[in-house]
Amino acid sequence: MGHIIQFTGLSGAGKTTLSTALLEWGAANNISIKLVDGDVYRQTLCKDLGFSKADRLENVARLGAYAASIATSYDFVIIAAINPYEEGRRQLKEQYNAPLIWIQCDLETLISRDTKGLYRRALLPDGHPEKIHNLTGLNDTFDTPASPDLIIDTTRTDTRQALASAVAFLNQLSRQQAPAADIPSPTYTHNGGQG
Ligand SMILES: Nc1ncnc2c1ncn2[C@@H]1O[C@H](COP(=O)(O)OS(=O)(=O)O)[C@@H](OP(=O)(O)O)[C@H]1O
Ligand SMILES: Nc1ncnc2c1ncn2[C@@H]1O[C@H](COP(=O)(O)OP(=O)(O)O)[C@@H](O)[C@H]1O
16 A cells, blocks of 8 residues: 655645656656646546635545545555645545645745746736636635645755655655665756756
8 A cells, every 4th residue: 555645735836846756756766656636637537626615625535535546556646736724634644644745835936936827817906807716825725734744845945855855755654654665765867946
């Protein structure tokens, strides 16, 4: 049974970038990792869901159930969703023993990155036809994680540093929960990210 790990973090914080880096690292080190990315599964498994609190909690619950259903086939399954509510995070932790990694980033930096144009739209004046009224962290709830198992602040670190922290965490998790399995140190050479 592989470890299920949950991410939390605002849009643009770096959940997908870090996960992709982890997948590359895993492929290079014979560690099987499956990425369950909220943004992607909203096109399939969760395409009936919107962004109300109830729908976001349902979304995260479905991703958790899916991750659990495939966890025997991988060393790690990463749920990379915004996952904005403590209630949803606690549920994944209790049900699947899934540690929480907070991919943190200042709002100011997110607004300047704005890779998908969502922050620009959320900052439009009321009444504008393109305005988004429920963008997490800007005009919708993001509960501050009360007890994350790891915080990776992408405001101040580049992707390589973020990856090193995540790999160290996975390594520790393997040692704690399955002493026989050890994970090699990172040999990551990707140039993506800032800094
Ligand atoms: N209003 C609003 N708030 C937040 N996010 C929005 C919104 N509208 C669209 N998007 C896009 O949906 C992606 C978030 O999906 P998640 O499944 O991760 O969200 S959640 O965990 O259910 O809150 C998120 O993907 P990421 O940018 O990868 O985080 C956005 O691209
Ligand atoms: N340390 C870092 N870790 C991850 N992404 C970073 C980092 N520093 C800068 N970035 C950039 O931030 C953006 C994050 O986008 P993305 O990974 O799609 O975020 P999310 O999946 O959380 O919405 C990318 O353009 C990425 O290059």
